Amino acid sequence: MPVTTYVDAIREAMIEEMRRDPRVFLIGEDVGSYGGAFKTSAGMIDEFGPGRVIDTPISEVAIVGAASGAALMGMRPIAEMQFIDFITCAYDMLVNFTATSRYRVGSSCPIVVRGPAGGGTHGGPFHSLNPEAMFMNRPGIKIVAPGTAYDAKGLLKAAIRDDDPVLFIEHKFLYRRIKEDLPSEDYVVPIGKANVRRTGKDITIITWGAMIYVADDAAADLANDGVSAEVIDLRSIIPFDEEAILNSVAKTNRVIILHEAPLTGGAGAEFAARIAEKAFDYLDAPVKRVAALDVPTPYSPPLEAAALPDKARVLAAARELLRY
């Protein structure tokens, strides 16, 4: 089993899918000879040529729009945003054209939009976005956010094979920090299924993306104090694994939702509401959210660290809940 970084897992998924299916192609800025800003597509143009690894002008609307048009014609485009922050430039196209296509007119529009997301890399206000919440309230696009190399590869393959548009949020902090032994055979990770990273009985931490490691660390500390925490890596935001969430809450009766995006109107609000609606009787304490401050992500390391959630805040939240 070869050791693979998170970023290589993404590249391997693209390469294997392009070998498997001639309809799959990659389109984005500097993805060709340069191999992408993070070298995610390094070498791909050598194997597939400029006809299937397409360099574009700096035109996010054109990238997402052209990918969508091609998808209607039966292709399976992967549209890369150089940073996921620039998806906002194509937000209109994605939420109005792509996401609505099937519901409005019955036309399948299976594109994958992927790109580096997330903070912790001192990227500042425009290179640190966690975009999931801004797409959750626009039905028609699936959203996945892998935190492991295994999930990055398996979810990207599932996204490419999916008949509907998928926003694939890859966390750039993890690109080269995460290395795992991956199976050499083909596999997919189903969209919509959570992964229980750690089982526990006293408290549940629901999270995704790079925050799974913060949750792991917090759970280890809690274990030292004799508290057994369950960590659920949601992996898919839309559709999300409601059953996994409710089952865990029914077991632990206390829940923290941890995410890297700002608190107000974040994805956690939806999950908290779902728990309140469907598992109220099981709760021994309020649902607690740990998230970023409600600010654009600041550049300077001390400010960024203060803005983003960390282990200390998760532990504080856990201790508060355990007092009930």
Add this chain to the structure above:
Amino acid sequence: MTELSLETHGLTRENLLAIDYFLRLTRTLEERLVALFRQAKVIGGLYRSLGQEGESVAAAYALDYKQGDVVQPLIRNMGSILVAGAKPSDIIKQYMAKADSPTRGRELNIHFGHPDRDGFIGQISMLGDMIPVMAGITLAGRMQKRNLVGMAFIGDGASSTGAFYEGMNFATVQRLPLVVILENNGYAYSTPTAKQSAVKTLADKAHAFGCASEVVDGNDVLATYAAAKRAVDRARAGEGVTLIEAKTFRIKGHAEHDNQAYVPSALIEEWSAKDPVVRFEKALVDAGLAATSDFDAIQARVRSEVDTATDEAERSPMPRPEEAALGLFAGDGYWGKG
């Protein structure tokens, strides 16, 4: 053989009468929609193309739908999808929001059509967005080695959007087989073209992209056909994008609710005298290619088809409310496979 006094650009008498049929079908169908609108049976807005039917029909007639060509109308280009094969009954059902309309009541007016299956694709309302989408459709056609050509309509107002510029630039860089008909009809809602763009003529926008361009009298059916055909031929030969500015005029208000008090009546009179259907038919008669009786026969056929289509649409049921939750993703099978 009588010598033709009219340059018909390779169109036979049969073709010319077919064009006339589509012109009259467009006008008559729109008039029927107005009647249905006044009876509150057309539910959404109604945007007329009166006085502009010529360029919609003539340009779309330059495509080869058997080859897989795709036309993308905006709201005032109903004529173009009729040429591509859209059924009047489907259009009326769309306007009436019926269950068996192509979009099963989810979408309005001519927002329907699958590029591969139907040869046309309806717009979304966000003006400009269809240019990048058409770039993708023609890109896919090239990747699939199908030698198809795309034709996108865009308004003078919509040509101010960022999506228009991004799409045109990308399509030109990629040398995609795309023809863009920029219809300059004088106004975008209440805003005159001079307040949309400072270029001398809208075709000059082509300089920003480096694509071919042409200006044509959009109320001259044969000239518009010829310009579109040249552009389609260039596109099919691999010579890339052409931007055609079709100069025309919006005779009616933006939509049925708009009395267009902001348009000087002299302008409306001036352009009404240049009606594309009247001009086209007169040219055919003057050249001895058709007689008034031909047009009368076409009109009788059109009227009967529109009557039949209206009856069918009126008989159709409204959608069942339970269906509102279905068909967002492939999983529930609402639309069948794919």
